[in-house]
Amino acid sequence: MADLYVGTDTASALEIEAVDAVVDASQGPALIQETERLIRGGKRRIDERRQHLLPCLHALQRAAGWISPGGLNYVSTQLQVPPAEAYGVATFYDLLRTDEPETDGDITHVCVDVACHIAGGPDLLAQLKNDGVAAHSSPCLGQCERAPALYVQGRNQADSVAADSDPVVVPQLGDPTLKLLGRVGRVDPASVESYIAFGGYKALAKAFTLGAPAIVEEVAASGLMGRGGAAFPTGVKWRAVAAESGQKHVVVNADESEPGTFKDRYVMENDPFAVIEAATIAAFATGASKGWIYIRGEYPLATQRLENALAQARDIGFLGDNIARSSFSFDIELRRGAGAYICGEETALFASIEGYRGEPRQKPPFPVTHGLFGEPTAINNPETLLNVLDIVLDGGAEFAKIGTAGSTGPKLFCLSGHVAKPGVYEAPFGTTMREVIDLAGGVTGTLRSVLVGGAAGTFVGPELLDMPLTLEDARANGVSLGSGVVMVFNDETDFFPVVERVAKFFRDESCGQCVPCRVGTVRQHELVIRSKGTFSQADLTLLDDMDQVLKDASICGFGHAASIAVRSAIALGLIGTEGAGQ
Amino acid sequence: MLLWGSNAREAHPIYFHHLLKGIGNGATMYAVDPRLTSSAKFADAWLGLNVGTDIALANTVANYIIANDLHDKAFIDHSTTGFEAFAASVAPWTIEEGARITGVPAAAIAEMAHAYATAEQAQILWTLGITEHHNGVNNVFSLCNLALLTGHVGRWGSGLVPLRGQNNVQGGGDMGSLPDKLPGFQDVTNPALRGKFEAMYGCDIPAEKGLHLTLMFEAMGEGKIKAAYCIGENPADSENDVAHARKLLSGLDMLVVQDIFLTRTAELADVVLPASVGWAEADGTVTSSERRVQRVRAAVPPPGECRHDIDIIADIATAMGTDWGRPTANELWDELRQLSPAHAGMSWDRLEAEGGLQWPCVDLDHPGTPFLHGWLWADDLEGRSPAPFTVVDHEGPKEQLTEEFPLRLTTGRALDSFNTGVQSDGFASPIRYGDALDVSPTDATALGVSDGETVDVSSPRGTVRMAIRIQPDLPVGLAFTTFHFPELVDINLITSDEWDRQSGTAEFKAASIRIDRLENATTEGAPVG
Secondary structure, X not given: OOOOOOOOOOOOXXXXXXXXHHHHHOOOOOXXXXXXXXXXXXXXXXXXXXXXXXXXXXHHHHHHOXXXXXXXXXXXXXXXXXXXXXXXXXXXXXXXXXXXXXXXXXXXXXXXXXXXXXOOHHHHHHHHHHOOOOEEEEOOOOOHHHOOOEEEEOOOOOOEOHHHHOOOOOOOOOOOOOOOOOOOOOOOOOOHHHHHHOOOOHHHHHHHHHOHHHHHHHHHHHOOEOOOXXXXXXXXXXXXXXXXXXXXXXXXXXXXXXXXXXXXXXXXHHOHHHHHHHHHHHHXXXXXXXXXXXXXXXXXXXXXXXXXXXXXXXXXXXXXXXXXXXXXXXXXXXXXOOOOHHHHOHHHHHHHHHOOOOOOOOOOOOOOOOOHHHOOEEEEOHHHHHHHHHHHHHOHHHHHOOEOOOOEOEXXXXXXXXXXXXXXXXXXXXXXXXXXXXXXXXXXXXXXEEEEOOOOOEEEOHHHOOOEOOHHHHHHOOOOOOOOEEEEEEOOOOHHHHHHHHHHHHHHHOOOOOHHHHHHHHHHHHHHHHHOOOOOHHHHHHHHHHHHHHHHHOOOHHHHHOOHHHHHHHHOOOOOOOOOOO | OEEEOOOHHHHOHHHHHHHHHHHHOOOOOEEXXXXXXXXXXXXXXXXXXOOXXXXXXXXXXXXXXXXXXXOOHHHHHHHEEOHHHHHHHHOOOOHHHHHHHHOOOHHHHHHHHHXXXXXXXXEEEEOHHHHOOOOHHHHHHHHHHHHHHHOOOOOOOOXXXXXXXXXXXXXXXXXXXXXXXXXXXXXXXXXXXXHHHHHHHOOOOOOOOOOOHHHHHXXXXXXXXXXXXXXXXXXXXXXXXXXXXXXXXXXXXXXXXXXXOOOHHHHOOOEEEEEOOOOOOOOXXXXXXXXXXXEEOOOOOOOOOOEOHHHHHHHHHHHOOOOOOOOOHHHHHHHHHHHOHHHOOOOHHHHHHOOOEEOOXXXXXXXXXXXXXXXXXXXXXXXXXOEEOOOOOOOOOOOOOOOOOOEEEEEEOOOOOOOOOOOOOOOOOOOOOOOXXXXXXXXXXXXXXXXXXXXXXXXOOEEEEXXXXXXXXXXXXXXXXXXXXXXXXXXXXXXXXXXXXXXXXEOOOOEEEEEEXXXXXXXXXXXXX
16 A cells, blocks of 8 residues: 555665666556655555566566665555565565575576486586586476576576577478467568468458457367366357456466476467467457466566567557557557466466466456456467467367367477477377377387376376377376476486475475465475385375375365375386385 | 545544545545645645645635536535625636645646546545634635535535544534533523423523633633633643643632543642543443444443542532432433434444444434435425535634744644543554654755754744654645653644634644754754755
């Protein structure tokens, strides 16, 4: 509200400049002294500006290397956010620090998550530290095809990923059956003209002739399910949002943080206009006038490509007022996450955009009625949206012919670990796991296990190699395809550190809101460490109990999934059997 | 909501929660106050007017509303009188002229006027910033004019809201502790009304109006009042020009004080009657600002020789030769219900069962009255006369700023203290800063004083010594302090001796002062800022 108790620490000129740049570019400060006798403020102004808190904190972090007490006070004053709340937000995110940095320069984040772990991530981190580089371990950076992955958080300059300057690798380049990756590697991702030359914005034009209700019905007829992991029918979601009135939103959930997942980054880096066109169609179909892309903070190239694409789309009238001279107006704001896995959960993502700690909310009410800022919201994953372009162009029925009856359409799979050519591969639903692994050049060595669905997924054995990758087959085998992670491990893998890392991931990334999850993920990690890879019956019972408590008493999927991978690794004998431990 | 001359967040913290609820539900709030108060920090806009220019601002708002055809003509025709004369009287108040006199930018005045006039529901809320002036009643009239002009009165959600300073100020007036009213606001000069009381009590009641507090002190000075019985009031600290007031109290033949603490007034008394705490040790009722009568119950017995007010008064009656017995609070309440039509329907049981009732509540089936003046909207005005506009002119504070006394002093309250501190000085508070005089950084620089420095503060009536607190929320030329700490700083030694002849309220809000550094102060004091 107002009348804040701000401490005595003051911001440096650099910090003030950084915060002012964000605040002035948006709506200005929450409190404005117009004259000595007139000050404007009030809850409405303050509420409207809260959403700029995270961008301001990003700016402070980049300028000063941390969120200093003075910087925090300054941003609190400008936005009229209580300093304690701003501190609560700052401490929520990995990329924001509230301790003084050890260096005046950049910080290197080294991925030590599963795929990078088996590729030597921890060794690389140790070596960098040894060489005097300011380096920190990081959860999955979404570059599993380049394991071990690095990401440099810039000080007074843009963030960077060295590998981004390498030419893009497109293993399936030229395959005429490609639907989602058809343009990747061919289109110039920095040019809207190039995108149009490759058929871009045809779907939007057709969407305008179809009309909003027809699009929603085509999407429903297509059987399209969300590709972010929950596999909710997109048509049902859109229909519900379309039925609402008032201010509505379309949110692109590009906070791709599930370990082993990098498909959305790949698409956003190499075909950014497609994501924007599809989001525009989603907005037209649902009647939304505001769009948001929430992209994870560790994706500098995808961020830059999207920013450029948004600007170009605006320039030629494909975003903004009266798009393509229609009566439809829509624009998209890009927001960066700051290193929090949980912000991929849709309601946590809303909280993050709104300027609060990224903690999930209780559902119902669902986002279709109470989403971003409490308003009706269609939130979709970039991959899900890409499918909409083909659905609009070819019709829902045609789309439904791809894949299986229960799982329609093409799917992107993230192949990593012990395969010859890790990367993003497109295959229709129903392709077997073996076929998908063969697309990536097959296993290097002898297959021992595949982690399907990411850290929140399941370790499976070679006996499931011929399982068709569909939602229904996965369900029948007690696994989840999740976001399409197929992480391969050969029989030389030391699984104990891998599983310990998965347990640590959940411990680190629990938002802490639900006590069972906050405590349970810690107990699980401790138990894995203590076991040294050999579990007593009491340990196993305890793990099962904790799993049950987390399923019963966590409000979001994070707690529900927190022990799937660990327990599946034990069940499969990857750890916990003689000789597997250390 | 126009929060006008009220720092409700500190002075009415419970009520302020209701304002915050309104803000949370989307209401817009304008704060009109010479200071950027902590309440004003919750407002959509703060309009910092010059002290004592409330009528100028209200008249400017009125003129803007009329000139822009935003007034409620149907309501004015049907429910009011005197509009033409009023409109003519405010015609010179262009927003430019209003801005010149009040110091508030013209555009902001226009904006507030437009927002108030066009809102579906709007309220004007005020407290002592309006009333503690030599023309406080006229200040109130100027706000009432705005409500009549726009029809923001007598309707659910719209109205004029004077916030009461304590939980039972309203109840005190309701019960007849006013110079001209019997309980239930029944005029003492009306023979029929007076007759009801005389029949019940079997005695004659003086037909003349009594004296209000300020006139009582004048009467003491003239020797017309020789004895006073003071219940729960501490005038020896709270009166303006307090040295004079103490002298008068000390000069009485007889002063009886009935209080829960040995106040400074009690120290001057011939007899002190230790009383009990209303909200903890006694049964009865209190009546809030919204006229809601609520039950209070004794939780603990009074300590030591302290006694209930009812018992003390009954014993005094006995000593004076009339046996009243020992009435209970409930019995006294039922007696009131027989005499005051506004309270007739409020049985003890109903007050308990319904969580309080708002007067008027004329019989046991009456639901109580959530808002007053609904008759203004009745086709026949319920037989009453239309409400008159009252032409009031801007005067400004009586005490002008001079070369000798160039700064404006205004006094007020702080969140953690209550009035003269009788009930609140006994506990510590982490946000209490005590006796400092707030001045703006610009004035502090000009005066060469630093934060925390002790200075002499003088008005034409006297000098007090106190510390400076540099307060960026104050406009240039204005100084502020609370009156909570008379033991530390006798601020009412220097407050204005002007008062409103209509209400008897003193002009605490506008004195002219000078700040002098002490002789031994170093000119190179601590940095100012």
